[in-house]
Amino acid sequence: MSVRRAYRSAIVTAVVGLVAPWAALSTQPAIGTPATADALEQAGIRRGICIVLGLPDGTGPAWLVDLAKTSELTFYFQSPSPSQVASVREAATAAGLLGSRLFADCGEFGKLHLADNTAGAVLVAAPAERQTSEAELLRVLHPEGTAFVGGRRIVKPFPKGIDPWSHVYHSPDNNPLSRDQLARAPYLTQFLADPKFCPMPEVSVAAGGRVFRAFGHIAHKANQNAMLNTLLAVNGYNGEILWRRPLHEGFMIHRNTMIATPDVLYIADDESCKLLDARTGDLQGEIVVPADVSDGPVWKWMALDGGVLYALVGREEVRPQTQSSEVAGLGHWPWGMWQGHEYKDPKTNFGFGRTFLAIDPSSRKVLWSHREEEFVDARAVAMKSGRIYFYSPQKHLACLDLASRKVAWRNASQDLLEAIGRDGPAQHWITGYATATFLKCTDRYLFFAGPQRDRMVVASTEDGRLVWQKEPGNLQLVLRDDSIYGAGPQGTVGYKLAYDTGETLATLPGRRACTRATGTVDSVFFRASGGTVRIDVADDTAKHIALMRPPCQDGVIISDGFLYWGPWMCGCQLSLYGHICLGPAGDFNFRHEPAESRLTRAAEDPAAVKPFEVRGGDWTTYLGDNARTATSHVAP
Incomplete structure (x- = not known):
């Protein structure tokens, strides 16, 4: 079938x-x-x-x-x-x-x-x-x-084999790899829809045939202003905007604080976690951090697993101001160390907190909490198989066991911390965004890589010990079952790496600029110089989807059998604009042979067909007239 x-x-x-x-x-x-x-x-x-x-x-x-x-x-x-x-x-x-x-x-x-x-x-x-x-x-x-x-x-029921993109990086392990069995190459266009442009940052999740996109506070062009601080719910099959809501201003959304389910969208900020009806956008309730368990009300990170909502919460942060634009048209925009992106103070940094919570989303009650002395960087929090792995910069890497509610191990060894190193500044068109997540995990390994990292570092989930390291660190990783795929910085190459040793199994094309990589069961996607690269994992050959480029923070996301390219936030002009969806072509015949049965005749004798009336000002031939002047005297 x-x-x-x-x-x-x-x-x-x-x-x-x-x-x-x-x-x-x-x-x-x-x-x-x-x-x-x-x-x-x-x-x-x-x-x-x-x-x-x-x-x-x-x-x-x-x-x-x-x-x-x-x-x-x-x-x-x-x-x-x-x-x-x-x-x-x-x-x-x-x-x-x-x-x-x-x-x-x-x-x-x-x-x-x-x-x-x-x-x-x-x-x-x-x-x-x-x-x-x-x-x-x-x-x-x-x-x-x-x-x-x-x-x-x-x-019509949902088909078997589909997989939601429930968390910002697909799942709590931060591995942007979909397990969807239907979203396979080749593809057909499903829709091209509004909005065409959006501000940054952008985070997206999808479930139940709906795509949810949150747009942030920075517009570099006037065509992005309409979506500033806006949450959209979109029909994942035809692109229809189902509902929209304003987002709370002054909160940096580029983090793991949005989760999609078929019925409820969880979205958190510096006030509460809102539970929204996925179909209508109506507010069903809010979860507020109790004052007696945390040093602040701000949601830094969250994940949903086994019917329990887990969160990292803490102090008030830098509140970035909304930046609208009066610059018309398209084209590039200046990178810079935007407000809050310098990460200079753990007390007010985006996403830094010290309290983990386990919450029953039905009753909205806290089940238990765990408090750390050092600040945890939410960009380096990942969860899998009943464990939360977290990193306190230059202090330690640790593991919180959810069954015992205790720290299973804490590793502050010098070789590990030196390998991870200090954060690089990022915020450059080749490296990417300082706010990006840089920790991913499998059941065996933890992976440090991203815009802020000088080298890729792999640690063991058993005790946090250093396993291997490799330069460069600015790799966009997709963790497949057989190997690691890393999209390398522009002007270099990417890698297919062995899990146990870091051995290079194959080299891949380098990515264009800062966009993250994502994957499906048969492909890995990232941005090309023009369009999208699709690595066919069957033979690691690079295919080209020429017409659209993945948006900066999201890349291509995959859900319910379809692939989605978000509205355009970048200045580059080499792309179709809008919310774009591709679906599996299956057995579609891309090369129909001419057939008499497909020909519709208006009359058996073409000479008997009355010619169209030609009036002055009609554009009757190529470039308007036989002189190819490409002009018209008819006023619009």
């Missing part, structure tokens, strides 16, 4: 009552359509794409226009009747909805003119019921989408 067909393999059908609300519409005129609107609302379909197949008996196009006016959905109408399509277009034009909220197309009911996994709902009128199939409805529906057919609701 192909990965595309995996989305179509299961059908969940529920009979609702004796007659569904939509079925009722096919037998009675529905002016105002309360039954249809109610059915969509009950199915949780508020924003997104709704397909309408034909007009119900006894209704006209005004019914569909009224439905569009009373909802936030985008409607796609399809019918084999040219006159019916024309009437819908005329009514939508008169209402100012055509081409924005309502689209109409001519086509048979048996073959819908939308891509796979696009629609959240399909309304099938009685005349169309016998001419379409459940398989075709399931093809266009995305998971959790609902088709209303006669007296039934057909709900």
Whole structure:
């Protein structure tokens, strides 16, 4: 079975009552359509794409226009009747909805003119019921989408083998490697959507068919201002913005304080951890750090595992000011030691804290806490298999065992601390951001590497002892089962390394600038000079996705069978702009041979076709006229 067909393999059908609300519409005129609107609302379909197949008996196009006016959905109408399509277009034009909220197309009911996994709902009128199939409805529906057919609701389930990008670096171990079994090369474009541009920093998570992106406080161009301090929830199948919320100003978001689940988005700042309804953005509750367990209310790091929310919390930090821009257009911007990025005081540094908490997210109560004497750097906190590994700069590397709630070991050996070294300044277009995480882990090893590191350092999870070290340290790591992939700095090379020894197994292309690397079951991604590099791990060859470049802080994220490139924050012009999604092509035929069956003729005798009327000012040929002047006297 192909990965595309995996989305179509299961059908969940529920009979609702004796007659569904939509079925009722096919037998009675529905002016105002309360039954249809109610059915969509009950199915949780508020924003997104709704397909309408034909007009119900006894209704006209005004019914569909009224439905569009009373909802936030985008409607796609399809019918084999040219006159019916024309009437819908005329009514939508008169209402100012055509081409924005309502689209109409001519086509048979048996073959819908939308891509796979696009629609959240399909309304099938009685005349169309016998001419379409459940398989075709399931093809266009995305998971959790609902088709209303006669007296039934057909709900598309999630396919097996998908993996969420629940934490900022995929999971609490900070290893940006997706285990998604469907997101495999080759790819097809799923959507290109707004917003096109965003400020920095940006952090993203995804789960349940939704992508959540938090945009920070620095705009280098005017086209980024609209998204300053903004949280977006986006439909992961069609790019529709589901909801947005303002973020608390003065909090550096580039850290591990956002977690996605299918039902709840956890997002924390210097006041509390907010629990947001993933579908609506409504605030379900807040978790506030108790004053008696911590020296401050600020959330530095957090992870969700086994139904328990773990957090590092602590003192107030540097509060960076929002920086808007009046600089128009595109192009580069100046790097610098922006406010708070110098990490000069552990008492006020971004992400430095001393108290670990274990919290029950259901009751929002603290289960237990652990206090450290030294400040812990949240950029160097990773969690796996019931252990939290943490680093206090130039003091020690330690392990907190979650079962015993005690420190399992603490390593302050001189060889380890000298190997890790002091933080480099970063904040350069080749090295990257000072705020980036630089500790990752597996069950056996801890890995220090990133923009601030002079060398890559590997320590044992057993006791923190130094295992090996290697220059350079500015590697963007993806920890695969068989080996370590490291995207090297611009002008150098990357590496495929052996876990136990650090031996170079293969050299890889160097990355372009600062963007982080991420991976899937068959690929590793990072930024190329133009576009995206995809390392095919089957043979370690480099492929080129030319049209878009991964955004700076996120790279390519992978969730629910799809790959996502975020809005553009960089100044480089060599990219498509916007929120871009690719999906698995599976058995798609990229090279269709010409076939007579695909040719549509307007008339058997082409000479009998009336020519188009040509009027003065028409652009009838290449560059406007036979002299190729590329000019027009027609005023826009």
